[in-house]
Structures are given as C-alpha cells and as structure tokens.
Amino acid sequence: MTQYNIIGTRMPRVDSRAKVMGKAKFTADLKLPHMLVGKIKRSPYAHARIISIDASKALALPGVRSVVTGKDTEGVKWGVFAYTRDQQFLQTDKARYIGDEVAAVAAVDEDTAQKALDLIDVTYEELPAVYDPMAAMASETELIHAEYPNNINIHVNIDTGQVDENFAKAHYIREDTFTAPEESYFQAEPYAVVARFDSDDCLEVWCPNGGPHMKSKPLSNSFKIPLHKVKIRRIAIGGAFGGRSEICPADYICALLAKKTGCPVKIEFTREENTIATRQGHAMITTHRTGVDKEGRVLARETTCYMDGGAYSSTGPIATSVPFLSMEQAYRMGSVRYNGYRVYTNKPIRGMIRTHGRGFACGLDTQLDMIAEHLGIDPVEMRLRNSRQPGEYTSTRSLVGSCAMDETIQKAAEKSGWTEKWGKLPPFHGIGIGTNSVQTGFPMGIRGGSQSFIKFNEDGEATVMSGVVDNGQGNENMLVQIAAEELGLLPEDIHLVNADTETTSSDPGSYSQVSTFVGGQAVKNAAANCKAKLFEVASKILKVPADTLAAKNRMIYVQDDPEKCVPIKKVVRVALTNFISVNAEGGYWPKVDMKREWVSNPYGQMCEAFSFGTTIIEVKVDPETGQVTVLNCVACQDVGKALNPLVLEGQFEGSVAMGGQGGMLTEYHEWREGRCLNPTMLDYKLPLACDMPPIHNIIVESIEPKGPYGAKEAAMSIAMSAAQAYAAAVSNAVGVYMDSFPVTPDKILAAIKKKK
C-alpha cells in the first residue's frame, strides 16, 4: 500500500483552534458599519390569497429604512430546476404555508424592525388547505399551484422491465406499508445572512451555505447582475446536513433590503424560523411489495412512495429519487418498479436531509427481516444474499466500482457478537442490523466539476484556492491535508482560500457527498501540476532528471538518494528569480452520464463511486414505559480510504446520533392544521450526551480507484443504515415489526399490547 505522510493520519483539524478560542466568526457574529437589522413578515395562514399589503404605518415608524413586498421582486421565482421554478421570494398572489414570506423590513435595530413588522397590514382571504399528501391528491379545493393537477409536484417512475414476470416466478411475496413523519435539521447555528452592495454595485453576501456557487447563480439571475458581481464570502458554518444548499428567500430579501437602503443588512432567524422557513425532511408513506426465491434472493420489487413535499418544489425531483437510489445501490433486485410521488401540501418546504427517507429505507430493511423470518434465514445472511457486489450495475444502470458491502456486514456482525446474540437475547432485549449505500455525487451539469488554483509565496508556503465549503464536517482540513501531502509541505504551510465566489472557481459545493471526491481531487490535481513545475526547477539545481524526484517535509529530494535534496523554499525563490511560474491549476470533472435526469431519464451512470455501510444496534426496551435504552452500536462503512480517521470517526458518531438515536427514537414534528407544534429545541427532542450509546467505529477501505487516494463518500451510509438498525433492534426486542417511525414509546407500548 502507498505510504503517505499526512493522508491517513489522525491530524487535528486546522479550523478547530479558532473555534475553541471563540474566534471563529459565524454569520451572526458579523458587524459592518451602518448595518441595519432585517426581519421577515410571514403568513399566519396555511393557504390564503393576499388581497392587499399596506406598509404605510410601518414606513412611518422612526428608524424604519425600508419595507419590501412581492411588488419589489419583479416576480422572480426560484426552483432548483427550470421545470420547478414555483417559489417567489416574497409572495404576491397567495401564501401557501404558515411561514411563507410576504414582506420584510430593514430598521436601525431589532426592536424597531419587530415593531414595523406588526405595523404592516396584510389582508388575506383564507383558502381551504391540505395537510397530508393523500388528502392533497384527492382534494377538489383550489390547487396549491394551479399548474399541478391533484397537487402532484413530481412523479418519478423507474421500471427495469420484467417486474411482473419475476413476481410470477417468486416463491414468496409480501407487501407492507411504512410511514414516517417530517424531521428537521436543527443545525446548531440558526440561519443568518448579511448582505451589502459595495461601491462598484457588487453584491457581497455572508451566509451558511452548502456551496457558495450554488447561491451566487440564483442571486445573479434574480438581480440581473453578472456572476462576477455576486461575491459569496467564506464564513464559519454551524452545520447544514443538506438544508443549506439552495438559496433561501432570506438571502434574496436581505440583498434586496441592502439595495433599497444602501446599507448592509443582517437577518438572523429565530430558532422557530430555522425550523419552519428553511427546509425539513419529507414525511413519507411507502409500500414495498417484494418477491423472493426460496433462498431469499429478491427477484422483483415494486415500491410506491408518497412524499409530503410541503408548499414548494425545492429539491423535489432529487428528494423523490434518493431514498430509492440508496436502496437500489445497497441491494440487488432482479427487477424493480418504483413510483415516487412528491405531493404539495400547505406545510413548510421539504428538501434534502441527511437521513433521506428513514421510513422508506427502514421499510425496505424491515421487510427483508420479515421475509428472512418467514424463510428461516438469519438477517445477516439475508443481507449477504442480496448485497451489492463490486463490478455490478444498479437497477438504474450505474456501474458500481469499489464495493466492500459484504465486508461491512461481516465485520459489523462479528464486532457486535451477532451470532451469539441473535435469537438468544432475553425478553425485551433486541439486536438489529441496517445497511445502506450512498452516492458520491449526482450529475450536476455545469456545476458538477471543481477547479483549484495554487500559488507559491517566496517563503515556500502555498496558497490553495478551492470552491469547496466546510459546513462543519472538516472539508477545509481535508483540502489542507491533500495539498500538503501532494506538495511535500506541512499543513501549517498551506493557506486555504475557499468557498468565496470572487476568488474561487466553480464547484458543486458540499452537496451530494462530493466534496472530497471532486473538490479534493481538484486540489490534488492542481498540487500535482505545481509539483511538476517545482521538480523541473529542482532538477536543474540538483542536476538530476525531474522524474527521479519526490517531495516531503518541505524538501525536494532524489528518491534513491534522499540525502541529495533542496528545500522547497529555495526552489520557489530560484523559480521567482528566473521568472519561472511554479503556480498551477487543476480540476476534476466526474465522469457521469450527463443525460441522466431525475424525472425524464432516471437511468445511466449516477456518480463514479458508491459507499456502503452497516450499523448494528442492541437495545433494551422497558415493557412498562416503552422507553428504549441503547446498549451498543457498531458502525461500519466502506469509505474507500480514510483520509483522516479522527475526523471520520466523528462523522460516524454524529451520523449515529442524527440518523439513529434522534431519527428513529425521538425526532419528529407534530402539527395542528399546518402549524408546527414543536419548532423549538425545547419541544423537538434532540439526542443529548447522556442518551448516546457506546459507538464502535469500523472503517473499511476498499480503495476506490477513481477517488483521491482511494476515498469516496464517508459517513452518510452510517446515518442511513443507523436508522434501519435502530428500527430493527426495537422490532426484535418487542417481537413486532415496527412500521411507523420513529419508534416512540407510545408505538412500542401499542405493539407490545397488540402482541399480547
């Protein structure tokens, strides 16, 4: 195996020193001269026509600098795809959920802005509203969006053919339905945005984001200014988990207020706004019908999923597909028919979330356990019989390269003591397994590739420019590690300039798990090009051919004679003195099928690599209270190559917390007619330090040939498989297959009662 100096080490993250000192600046920490406070007035109705908006009283209030409404937006609409542009940043005709943006103010301070909001007089005509996808499809009242019959926003249909024929051949068929409610991100940092127009009419924006270039383009479109005039700046980000990739109406509103007032404006969301007015995870009703042969191998599957999409499209086509894709990657299916319906309702907007489709995924895994029990097969064996193998094509025709799915199942089973425990645990004590597979990227068209530029300074240190953003997962450290490894420098010699649209080239962002694979690889390639230039200069100094050289510890040396060496700093200075450039660029464009489209053509190469994960959970259930105590967790994933095991373990552990402990035991939203009843941290139950079980991390390295150093997506497969393992363990403990998620004490007690 290749020996690296920095890759693969447990190097502490470069950004953590500023964070432990309280020096790292997040958006809400920013203060600019003459900055105003922006606030958004939101609809109190789930579905209502806007008759009129009178802002005269608000404008008359001393300290108020501007009030904007839909009339000021020129009807600009947002949607991820050209065919999903259904959301205005400020509504003009009607509000479609409680929290929809109808007006905004900029004032000298928060109290004034708040008072001004109350003085804006909006007259509504309330309309009948729908709150669940089945009712929305059947509704005969006014459509949420006139152009979408039956309120069906997106329909994804995948059919590999041979489904009915293979069902006819099946030894055993069963059909089950699984449900899950909405969930929320609860990033530690509430959403915030600061915007200003500078003296050259350039728009400068700071906000948490999943990719600065994904924010700059819609702002450029909306304000009809060229892309080079939209400068999204790098800022510390307090978590994203899929919820901060798209433009947020607040970004546009903040910029609009800045434009109107000529002053910088800051909008800080309350915790409630962060829950209601960003994105949520979809509620889902999923039916799996599966036919297997005598050995339990899946011959045919038909899956139908109804997703509550809320009021607007958001990432609808993607969100309607990803839960299915994750399962078709993890498990072989002889043939499959999938119908995913994303349905508009008068509820907050749903988008991507880390445990995408917990009810969907858990349903499929739970059903495998049901079939295994019917056939007398151990759940671990059941998974091994259906698991994805390297070199295969998925049902939607993606070639799977590196794949150590079986190894993750076997290692997790061994570490958990599965053989000794399965079927042998005392009453109300259970063990369960979940597996999953996640994409390393999506086809993203023009923004699918990343480019990096590296320049050397005369002191021998390097400035690395990359569009990759860090949401908290350690992307910045990843880039520094790669650059230092490749250039033969130490991490402290690398100065990173990233996530800034003025200085960095286009990049897909921290989106679709692609930062390391694409953005990291771009930095690796740029560094390799830099190094080649350095070696040319060094070869003249050392009087040896360039291809005999290597770089490490700030030195360039002859590989077969390491004593013969020259400091990189000297090479750079010689190059500068002789007018030789040692700066370089490099990029990476993933080879995916660009004709693949979520709705019109869901076939072809999805991404270059897939990760595979297995989680096993052991629980104890209190039959009197329905409370679950999690005794043990084994999290095992094929990550290709662990670039930094310290960072990776943290990602695994966080994934177990969000996907399993929170996602399957305590986290869900409750509603009353479109009003979320638990939007705050007091009411939405997030896992605490005292709740978490011991977590045993197992990193499997399959060395993906196309990934940087063999790396691919890391830890999302744990978030997804953890949800399934939690559900399976509780099902095993109570002896009833749980089909409604999360598995809260009331549902557990009902299951125990029903069994009796």
Added chain:
Amino acid sequence: MEKIDLTLNINHKPVEVRISPNDTLLEVLRDHLDLTGSKESCGEGVCGSCTVQLDGKPVRSCLTLALEAEGATIRTVEGLADGDTLSPLQESFVNHGAVQCGFCTPGMLMTADALLKENPDPDEDTIRKALSGNICRCTGYAKIVEAVAHAAHPQDQCPDCASGLKSCCKAKE
C-alpha cells in the same frame, strides 16, 4: 427604556457598559462588547451554546440579565486560553476531534471547564450528565466526552492524547 451604566468583571477585566435593564448578558457580551464566542442557538435556555461562567458556575447567558451579573466574576470562552496558549481542555478538544462545526463548542467548553474545576476526575457517566444541557448536532458527543475525560488525565493508550498542537501530522514525525 432608561439606560443604565454598569461595570462588569469579564475575563479578569472590569468593563463599563451602558445597557437597557432588559438586556441579557448574552446580548451585552455579543452586541456591546463584541465577545461573539458565546453563541445564541435556541434563545430559550435549552441548548447551552451561550454558556458562560458566573463565579465559576456555568449559566445560560441568554436567560441571565446583564444586571444579574453585576459584581460577579464572568468568564467567557475568550477567557479560557492564556494569550495564545490554549488551556488543557481546549487543547484536548482540538486533539480529540471534539470540534466539528464549532457552534456549540464555546458553551461545551465552559460547561466542561466548570465541571473539571469542581471534579477534577469525573467518570464518563458524570461527564455525560454534566454535558447534557449542551446540545451538539454534529459529533454524537463521543469525542467531546473523550476530550473532557482525557483533558485532565491524558491516556497512554489514546492515539489522540499524545499529540500536541504543534505535531499536527503525527505520522510524519
């Protein structure tokens, strides 16, 4: 509302501020004094991101009026390090990978620092209970708990205790 002049003792320095009586300590720290290390995440005393120490005890600065802090010794995350030298707890957080997005980190550190002052040798259960008023969405708490446990008592068998900040690429050495 009539403004009040107040002297607060923050990180061993007397600081004069002119505040409204309803200003929270968090607002005064962040908005008046630019001590933005303390964060607002929930604003209702649940998440612990705004935790500071008053006379050594961890308190929620979002629920504490600045007026209540008069006469007390206030310590914020900015006061943990000695100049550029991190406290052993801060260093342990860095070395054990206890920091991800970092938004909860200041509050986490202030709670943990207070715990270690009161109980220099807490077991894992004690640490988990002490940190249960601080919500972290990224880490699953495992590395935070380890960082607190090993801060006062570095472990020979821990691969992350041995590393100092300067030797950030250990394998190279």
